[in-house]
Amino acid sequence: MLANQNTQDLDIKPFPIVIVGHVDHGKSTLVGRLLHETGSLPQGKVEEIKAISDARGATFEWSFVLDAFQIERDQGITVDTTRIWFKSKSRDYVFIDAPGHKEFLKNMVTGAASADAAVLVVDVIEGVSEQTRRHAYLLQLLGIERVAVVMNKMDGVNWNEERFNEVADEVRIYLDELGLVIQQIVPISARDGDNLIALSGKGPWYSGLPLVDVLDQLPRPSLPDDQALRLPIQDIYRQGDKRYIVGRIESGRLRIGDQLHFYPGDVSARVVSFEGWNETTPQITATSGQSVAITIDEELFIERGHIAVSNTETQPIRTHALKLRLFWLAERSLKAGETLKLRIGLAQHDVCVESIDRIIDVETLGDNTGDHVARNGIAEITVRSRSRLVVDLYSDNPTTGRGVLIEDYRIVGGVVVVEDAIISGRNLTPVTHSVSQGERAAANGHDGGVLWLTGLSGSGKSTLAIQLERQLFDLGWQVFTLDGDNLRTGLGNDLGFDLDSRTENIRRASEVAKLMSEAGVVVIATFITPMKSDREMARSIIGHNFHEVFVDAGLETCEKRDPKGLYAKARAGEIPEFTGISSPYQPPENADLVLDTAVNSVSKSLEELRFFARQVLPVGTRKLQRAS
Amino acid sequence: MNNLDALEAESIYILREAVNKLKRPAMLWSIGKDSNVMVWLAKKAFLGRLPFPAMHLDTGKEFPETYAFRDQYAKQWGLNLIADDCPGIDQIDPSLPPNSRFAARKTAGLKQAIERYGFDGIIAGIRRDEQATRAKERVFSPRGENGKWDFKDQPPEFWDQYNVDFAPETHLRIHPLLHWTESDIWRYIRRENIPVVPLYYARDGKRYRSLGEEGITFPIESSASNIDEILEELASTRISERSGRSMDHDSEDAFERLRAEGYM
Numbered sequence: 001m002l003a004n005q006n007t008q009d010l011d012i013k014p015f016p017i018v019i020v021g022h023v024d025h026g027k028s029t030l031v032g033r034l035l036h037e038t039g040s041l042p043q044g045k046v047e048e049i050k051a052i053s054d055a056r057g058a059t060f061e062w063s064f065v066l067d068a069f070q071i072e073r074d075q076g077i078t079v080d081t082t083r084i085w086f087k088s089k090s091r092d093y094v095f096i097d098a099p100g101h102k103e104f105l106k107n108m109v110t111g112a113a114s115a116d117a118a119v120l121v122v123d124v125i126e127g128v129s130e131q132t133r134r135h136a137y138l139l140q141l142l143g144i145e146r147v148a149v150v151m152n153k154m155d156g157v158n159w160n161e162e163r164f165n166e167v168a169d170e171v172r173i174y175l176d177e178l179g180l181v182i183q184q185i186v187p188i189s190a191r192d193g194d195n196l197i198a199l200s201g202k203g204p205w206y207s208g209l210p211l212v213d214v215l216d217q218l219p220r221p222s223l224p225d226d227q228a229l230r231l232p233i234q235d236i237y238r239q240g241d242k243r244y245i246v247g248r249i250e251s252g253r254l255r256i257g258d259q260l261h262f263y264p265g266d267v268s269a270r271v272v273s274f275e276g277w278n279e280t281t282p283q284i285t286a287t288s289g290q291s292v293a294i295t296i297d298e299e300l301f302i303e304r305g306h307i308a309v310s311n312t313e314t315q316p317i318r319t320h321a322l323k324l325r326l327f328w329l330a331e332r333s334l335k336a337g338e339t340l341k342l343r344i345g346l347a348q349h350d351v352c353v354e355s356i357d358r359i360i361d362v363e364t365l366g367d368n369t370g371d372h373v374a375r376n377g378i379a380e381i382t383v384r385s386r387s388r389l390v391v392d393l394y395s396d397n398p399t400t401g402r403g404v405l406i407e408d409y410r411i412v413g414g415v416v417v418v419e420d421a422i423i424s425g426r427n428l429t430p431v432t433h434s435v436s437q438g439e440r441a442a443a444n445g446h447d448g449g450v451l452w453l454t455g456l457s458g459s460g461k462s463t464l465a466i467q468l469e470r471q472l473f474d475l476g477w478q479v480f481t482l483d484g485d486n487l488r489t490g491l492g493n494d495l496g497f498d499l500d501s502r503t504e505n506i507r508r509a510s511e512v513a514k515l516m517s518e519a520g521v522v523v524i525a526t527f528i529t530p531m532k533s534d535r536e537m538a539r540s541i542i543g544h545n546f547h548e549v550f551v552d553a554g555l556e557t558c559e560k561r562d563p564k565g566l567y568a569k570a571r572a573g574e575i576p577e578f579t580g581i582s583s584p585y586q587p588p589e590n591a592d593l594v595l596d597t598a599v600n601s602v603s604k605s606l607e608e609l610r611f612f613a614r615q616v617l618p619v620g621t622r623k624l625q626r627a628s
Numbered sequence: 629m630n631n632l633d634a635l636e637a638e639s640i641y642i643l644r645e646a647v648n649k650l651k652r653p654a655m656l657w658s659i660g661k662d663s664n665v666m667v668w669l670a671k672k673a674f675l676g677r678l679p680f681p682a683m684h685l686d687t688g689k690e691f692p693e694t695y696a697f698r699d700q701y702a703k704q705w706g707l708n709l710i711a712d713d714c715p716g717i718d719q720i721d722p723s724l725p726p727n728s729r730f731a732a733r734k735t736a737g738l739k740q741a742i743e744r745y746g747f748d749g750i751i752a753g754i755r756r757d758e759q760a761t762r763a764k765e766r767v768f769s770p771r772g773e774n775g776k777w778d779f780k781d782q783p784p785e786f787w788d789q790y791n792v793d794f795a796p797e798t799h800l801r802i803h804p805l806l807h808w809t810e811s812d813i814w815r816y817i818r819r820e821n822i823p824v825v826p827l828y829y830a831r832d833g834k835r836y837r838s839l840g841e842e843g844i845t846f847p848i849e850s851s852a853s854n855i856d857e858i859l860e861e862l863a864s865t866r867i868s869e870r871s872g873r874s875m876d877h878d879s880e881d882a883f884e885r886l887r888a889e890g891y892m
Binding site: 011012069106107112223237246248275287293304399402409410411 | 629630632634637638640641644645647648672673676760761763766770782783784785786789791794795809815820866868880881884
């Protein structure tokens with residue numbers, strides 16, 4: 001390595017280090033002093049700090065360098081996190097000063113989450129305290145792996161080696177148990193500047209390096225370039241007839257020509273181009289951390305919150321329930337049964353807190369049980385979502401395995417994904433079938449799949465379904481019509497017609513349709529499914545075998561036909577919330593097939609439908625074969 | 629990715645979040661070096677065209693070079709420019725120290741624009757390394773009624789999960805350059821060849837390091853007449869960037885007071 005390497009010219013990101021620890025253990029003082037010792041403070045800053053200290057009748061306070069707010073200076077505590085740039089002989093740093101007071105844990109998390117390593121400050125006189133432990137626990141939860149520990153205020157114990165060893169052992173045991181790697185434990189006096197830049201000789205028994213040299217040894221975490229591709233979709237832009245999909249690559253790599261698979265839609269397309277402005281050379285690849293705009297070779301329904309992955313790499317978890325590790329930051333306690341918003345990546349879901357599974361005691365690292373998580377508490381919870389969650393385990397892929405809980409206008413907690421609760425939570429172990437779907441398809445001569453017929457009552461869904469069922473059966477197909485009314489007499493006989501019940505009815509129908517299609521059957525499902533969100537749910541449950549068919553006749557025609565006399569009753573006010581009359585029908589925007597049954601005859605529509613079925617369902621059209 | 633690429637990618641991500649989440653954002657374009665970088669990043673984020681107006685809070689007291697630059701590049705960059713006059717000094721709280729009072733015209737101009745155009749988000753090019761209270765900012769910073777900054781109780785913000793939801797009658801400040809340093813800005817200007825007002829380059833032994841209004845902004849002693857020399861100067865100087873901005877130095881808490889009331 002060159003002796004005088006100028007990192008500025010190498011254009012390397014400054015190394016972000018967070019300074020954490022219990023309130024009053026000397027974090028801000030340490031940073032202020034370090035900056036002074038290395039000549040990093042602007043001209044006149046020392047004089048300014050002296051004047052500010054004098055005005056408050058205080059002795060010289062290094063912490064005033066960082067504690068910029070009047071309230072911080074007046075009360076002598078750090079309220080909010082701050083950053084300051086620092087240069088050692090070998091590299092550039094950003095120091096993130098985090099408040100130690102438990103009142104401001106949310107601000108500590110705000111600062112610490114963007115660090116690559118931490119300095120844990122421990123007051124050797126007081127020893128390890130509650131916030132020392134809580135901060136260490138949070139570091140590990142936030143994904144930080146390495147910690148340099150400074151044992152501060154050594155002047156206060158006359159540089160006593162025994163006291164140092166006593167507290168150091170306590171720190172070591174705790175951090176080991178959390179799995180945090182200790183780079184070094186350095187005895188210092190921040191106020192006097194001992195052992196920061198050079199060893200001052202005050203504790204001759206200390207044979208390690210001064211703090212700055214310890215920091216210089218902290219390794220940079222590796223980039224997630226080699227992990228599976230994860231590209232959460234941030235937005236869709238349109239310019240003229242071009243459609244750009246934009247987002248930031250959270251992990252992995254992306255090249256022109258790559259086949260992408262999009263969740264939760266379960267659709268695939270190929271990358272055609274990267275788009276930019278004022279680019280000198282056309283871009284052909286991108287890696288983690290880059291914000292990209294791409295075009296693809298298919299017109300697919302994709303929106304913000306969806307995620308693109310590679311067909312050939314590890315697939316994310318798709319589930320409706322997750323076990324999460326949580327740090328709770330709101331004033332009030334969290335209880336089971338509450339509904340909150342969960343944002344993971346760019347997808348937002350309404351989730352219900354199904355259970356609070358354990359509460360972690362940061363003092364002992366043991367488990368407590370309880371029915372609520374108090375402010376600043378750490379716990380494991382199970383959440384359930386009606387929409388499909390597409391995530392990774394935090395241990396597999398941190399950026400897509402972590403998120404926040406939101407209530408009203410505020411982030412109230414951070415979460416990391418521990419496991420898929422559908423599989424693990426109820427001790428379920430799905431069996432692997434001995435007959436594969438491919439074998440079933442080969443035997444039947446067609447794939448299993450679901451033709452989901454949506455449309456107003458009277459649009460012709462059942463008429464078409466019953467006739468198609470006959471025709472396909474006569475061709476030797478395994479086929480079955482799953483009808484809304486039929487299902488409600490059995491599986492759904494406990495459900496009413498309010499919005500929630502309707503959604504639950506669709507959920508059950510989707511699960512049944514999915515099972516049957518997995519068994520190799522072609523399911524013709526006839527459900528009004530007026531809400532876009534319910535059709536999305538059906539699509540997400542059934543997956544790539546879902547084919548949406550919009551049977552479109554227009555309200556006027558349907559009302560004229562009125563085969564069951566329902567419109568007349570609805571107009572007379574006898575049926576509340578009747579779709580098309582007193583409750584809305586949201587027409588599909590991207591149906592796989594649209595049948596205009598107002599204009600076309602039944603036989604024409606039937607022919608179109610049969611043609612479509614024979615196009616999408618024969619052997620070999622499966623879009624995605626999951627390796628099992 | 630090198631540092632400038634990483635900074636650029638992060639800023640683009642923030643700008644795209646702002647545009648997705650806000651109904652009516654506007655970008656503050658002070659015509660200074662940082663806000664030119666911000667416009668440039670927005671052109672990259674949105675493939676050449678800014679999907680929001682660029683707003684210059686005009687006190688009528690900018691340098692002539694600043695006005696010339698504004699008029700030239702508003703056209704060249706295809707900006708939807710809003711440049712309304714800020715309310716006069718007579719409408720500003722007379723208890724403020726003189727330089728702060730002058731600067732507070734911009735705060736008043738901003739409030740006026742928010743009312744006039746119904747903006748729900750203001751994109752501003754402040755940086756953490758400029759000033760100690762800015763160092764404590766959030767990327768998405770919710771502002772209460774009248775644009776006030778409740779710095780004693782800022783919401784948590786981590787893992788790039790921003791506070792994008794906000795109560796009615798309030799708005800958001802979005803800070804896409806918060807994580808950049810002064811040197812980063814100059815290195816990026818050099819790399820991308822972004823035009824800046826010539827006052828930044830030394831003439832007769834002086835240059836402006838930070839550009840504000842005439843009368844409350846002063847040049848520093850410098851011989852740096854190009855970007856390379858500016859970067860060299862920054863690597864060795866111990867004078868702070870805003871030393872020539874007299875409004876910061878009226879009293880210990882002058883800038884904190886300005887910012888709490890809604891200054892950028």
